[in-house]
Amino acid sequence: MRRILSTVIGTAIVAITAAGLTACGSSDTSGQTLRVGTLTDAPPSIYLDNGRFTGYDNELLRDIAQREGFQVDFVSTEFSTLLGKVAGGQLDIGSSTISATSARKKTVNFSNGYDTSYTTVVSKKGAALPGANSFGGKRLGVVQGSVQDEFAGKLAGAEVVRFPDYNAGFAQLRSGGLDGWVVPKDIGQKYFDQNPSVPLEFGYTVLDKDTPSAFAVAKSNTDLLNKINDGLAKAIADGTAAKLHAQFYRAAPIAKELDKGGAGLPVKNS
Known part of the structure; x- marks a missing residue:
C-alpha cells in the first residue's frame, strides 16, 4: 500500500509541477507563457515604465506573441548573463537590442532583424573624441558583454570599464569617472x-547594419524561432513594426527593409 501510495503521490507532484512551469526548453509554444529576459534602463528600446516592461523591442515582441498564440512574461536580467540563460533554458527569449553577431550565434539562434542602430561614444562637451584614433589612455564605459563592449575593445589604447x-x-560619466560612454546612439x-x-556630446559613431538587433532563442527551439520570424514578417508587412x-524613436527613421x-532583415544562424 505504501508503495502504491508513493507512486500516486509522485505522479500527482509531477503533474502539478509540469502544469506550473513556463515553456522554457519546450518546442511547442502554443498557448504557453514564455519567459523573456530584458533590461530595465535602455529607453527607448527596452525599459521599465511604472512597473511595466516596455520600449520598441518589448512592444514589438508583445505584438508577435499575440499573432503567434503565446504569452510573454518579462524578467529583468543583466545583459552579461542573458544569452547564457537563454541557451540554458532558464529564459525562452532574449529581448534587449541584441546585435546578431557571429560570436553570439555560437551560443544562441537569432530571429530575423527588427532594427538597425548606430554605436556611438558619448562624452562631456569638449572631450574631442571624434575618431577611432582618439582613445589612447581614455576610460570608456560599456555594458558588460554587449556589442559595445566588443567595439570599445578594438579602439587602440582605450581602457574599457565594464558595468552591469x-x-x-x-x-x-556624469561624475567624471569616465572619458566616454559607448552606447547605441538612440539610447544615448x-x-x-x-x-x-549635463553638457554631453556625441563623438565617434558607426552604423551597425550588418548585425541588426534580433530576438535570441535556444538553438534547440526551432518552433519558437519560426513563430517569431513569422510574426515579425507580418508586423513588417502591415506596418505595425x-x-x-x-x-518610440520619434526622431529616427526606420530602415527601409523594416x-x-x-523585405525585412534576414539573419542566417550558424
Whole structure:
C-alpha cells in the first residue's frame, strides 16, 4: 500500500509541477507563457515604465506573441548573463537590442532583424573624441558583454570599464569617472533628453547594419524561432513594426527593409 501510495503521490507532484512551469526548453509554444529576459534602463528600446516592461523591442515582441498564440512574461536580467540563460533554458527569449553577431550565434539562434542602430561614444562637451584614433589612455564605459563592449575593445589604447547596466555607466560619466560612454546612439539620445543639465556630446559613431538587433532563442527551439520570424514578417508587412518604431524613436527613421511592406532583415544562424 505504501508503495502504491508513493507512486500516486509522485505522479500527482509531477503533474502539478509540469502544469506550473513556463515553456522554457519546450518546442511547442502554443498557448504557453514564455519567459523573456530584458533590461530595465535602455529607453527607448527596452525599459521599465511604472512597473511595466516596455520600449520598441518589448512592444514589438508583445505584438508577435499575440499573432503567434503565446504569452510573454518579462524578467529583468543583466545583459552579461542573458544569452547564457537563454541557451540554458532558464529564459525562452532574449529581448534587449541584441546585435546578431557571429560570436553570439555560437551560443544562441537569432530571429530575423527588427532594427538597425548606430554605436556611438558619448562624452562631456569638449572631450574631442571624434575618431577611432582618439582613445589612447581614455576610460570608456560599456555594458558588460554587449556589442559595445566588443567595439570599445578594438579602439587602440582605450581602457574599457565594464558595468552591469546603462545607468551605472552613465553615472560614472556624469561624475567624471569616465572619458566616454559607448552606447547605441538612440539610447544615448534618450539620456541626453533626460539630463539637459549635463553638457554631453556625441563623438565617434558607426552604423551597425550588418548585425541588426534580433530576438535570441535556444538553438534547440526551432518552433519558437519560426513563430517569431513569422510574426515579425507580418508586423513588417502591415506596418505595425514601423508604427511602433515611430512611437518610440520619434526622431529616427526606420530602415527601409523594416518599413511597411519591406523585405525585412534576414539573419542566417550558424
